[in-house]
Amino acid sequence: KEKVEITKEQQALVKSIVDAYNRHQIPQDMTKKLLQEQYSAEENFLLLTEMATSQVQVLVEFTKNIPGFLSLDCEDQIALLKGSAVEAMFLRSAQVLSKRMPNGYTEVLKERVRNSGMSEEFMTPMFNFYKSIDELQMVQEEQALLTAVTILTPDRPYVKDYQAVERLQETMLVVLRKLCVLQHPQDPQYFARLLGRLTELRTLNHYHAEMLTSWRMNDQKFTPLLCELWDVQ
Numbered sequence: 001k002e003k004v005e006i007t008k009e010q011q012a013l014v015k016s017i018v019d020a021y022n023r024h025q026i027p028q029d030m031t032k033k034l035l036q037e038q039y040s041a042e043e044n045f046l047l048l049t050e051m052a053t054s055q056v057q058v059l060v061e062f063t064k065n066i067p068g069f070l071s072l073d074c075e076d077q078i079a080l081l082k083g084s085a086v087e088a089m090f091l092r093s094a095q096v097l098s099k100r101m102p103n104g105y106t107e108v109l110k111e112r113v114r115n116s117g118m119s120e121e122f123m124t125p126m127f128n129f130y131k132s133i134d135e136l137q138m139v140q141e142e143q144a145l146l147t148a149v150t151i152l153t154p155d156r157p158y159v160k161d162y163q164a165v166e167r168l169q170e171t172m173l174v175v176l177r178k179l180c181v182l183q184h185p186q187d188p189q190y191f192a193r194l195l196g197r198l199t200e201l202r203t204l205n206h207y208h209a210e211m212l213t214s215w216r217m218n219d220q221k222f223t224p225l226l227c228e229l230w231d232v233q
């Protein structure tokens with residue numbers, strides 16, 4: 001049986017990533033609005049757009065705290081953010097939606113998503129993904145590291161220094177695998193199942209792009225940040 005040991009610097013790496021992951025959360029007033037505002041499709045879409053914008057801001061702050069990220073080529077930093085934003089936001093919202101939030105926040109968010117003018121064909125894969133994340137019952141270290149691994153995916157469009165990104169991602173994967181072995185000794189396949197979620201995440205990029213197009217067809221408005229991130233309008 002291999003003796004799995006987390007080194008001092010790996011512990012420091014996990015701590016800085018988990019702190020960044022927890023430090024940058026959706027602001028409280030956002031969650032309050034989600035609970036209080038009335039339930040029209042327009043209002044729901046508006047709230048989800050605000051929430052998406054807030055999630056992008058949280059994502060940028062979290063990414064800047066991934067050790068080594070800011071040492072990458074500046075254009076590659078942008079390419080990684082643009083290329084991974086949807087996947088990272090799905091992971092973040094999955095973790096929010098899968099937790100049994102005390103104040104019924106999860107149910108409210110689900111209700112608003114279901115009544116936001118989004119097509120059924122996107123709803124199903126989205127909620128299937130949320131369910132598959134919920135089943136993993138990830139601890140916060142795994143959530144934060146899996147998000148960092150997703151952001152540091154080297155084969156995003158327009159990335160120039162592939163090797164530099166791959167080296168950073170490799171560092172995260174080594175630590176994540178050790179954490180999985182230590183955290184889930186009874187489930188040797190747990191790490192493989194986590195990585196399987198990253199494959200499922202990639203398919204959601206396609207649905208998300210379709211969803212953006214269909215919203216635009218209905219003349220829905222986005223915020224400048226979302227337009228810039230996803231090159232819409």
Ligand SMILES: Cc1cccc(C)c1Nc1c(-c2c(F)cccc2F)nc2cccc(C)n12
Binds near residue numbers: 045048051052226
């Ligand atoms: C905040 C939120 C939470 C759960 C589901 C949805 C549909 C949203 N909202 C959006 C998402 C989005 C996201 F923020 C996280 C996960 C998956 C996503 F589709 N992307 C966009 C892009 C333009 C406008 C909105 C309203 N929007």
